[in-house]
Amino acid sequence: MSQVHQLYKLQQIDSEIQEKKKRLGEVLQLQKGNPVLIKARSVLDTAVANHQKWQTDQKDKNLELASLNDKRQKSEKRLYSGNVTNPKELSDLQGEIESLGRRVESLEEELLEVMLYLEEAEEEKKSAQTEVETLEASWADETVDLKQEQNELALRLHHLMQSRKAHLPTVHADALKQYTNIGAKKGGVAVSKVRVNKCLSCQITNSDQVVKNAKSGKIVNCAGCGRIIYVV
Ligand SMILES: [Zn+2]
Numbered sequence: 265m266s267q268v269h270q271l272y273k274l275q276q277i278d279s280e281i282q283e284k285k286k287r288l289g290e291v292l293q294l295q296k297g298n299p300v301l302i303k304a305r306s307v308l309d310t311a312v313a314n315h316q317k318w319q320t321d322q323k324d325k326n327l328e329l330a331s332l333n334d335k336r337q338k339s340e341k342r343l344y345s346g347n348v349t350n351p352k353e354l355s356d357l358q359g360e361i362e363s364l365g366r367r368v369e370s371l372e373e374e375l376l377e378v379m380l381y382l383e384e385a386e387e388e389k390k391s392a393q394t395e396v397e398t399l400e401a402s403w404a405d406e407t408v409d410l411k412q413e414q415n416e417l418a419l420r421l422h423h424l425m426q427s428r429k430a431h432l433p434t435v436h437a438d439a440l441k442q443y444t445n446i447g448a449k450k451g452g453v454a455v456s457k458v459r460v461n462k463c464l465s466c467q468i469t470n471s472d473q474v475v476k477n478a479k480s481g482k483i484v485n486c487a488g489c490g491r492i493i494y495v496v
Pocket of ligand 1: 467487
């Protein structure tokens, strides 16, 4: 088998090693976290905080309402006790009771509104919770799949490294040197297929003479990209 053919076989092994290593990197990265789940958790945090805010608001308003009603009751009790006889004081007391009544009324309206917001916040919280639970469940499944893919990739890489080691002695030192130098400059692809004179890497058409030399087993470089030509 010609050196070009051996280099082509080496290239096939190396390309697959490169590809599997890239995917392994992605698989490891993917296992670090799921951006969709992270986003859903942040939406849930916001919904919980919003719900809590309306709950606190409702509680505060209820306390205020109780205090206003208490005040009003006390004033009414005093007004009807018969102990207050001064007309000015009586009219002040009546004014105060009316004013308290108006405040109670408007506070009750506000409370109704708060209850609506609270209900809405409750719904949002529930749906955010469901979303997070669903995503967490599918993320758990996905993690299992990723772990399995990681193991398969590691195993395949191990075999490829062994194949490479077994194949290397068939490549001459000077050919390997050329292969390594070109590969370093050309993204790890030192050997390119050429079909009907056309380089499949750079699409340049090489001369018949170049292709003839390559076919005879010589190491010839593509006129366009400089890669070693392997005629299909
Ligand atoms: Zn080329």
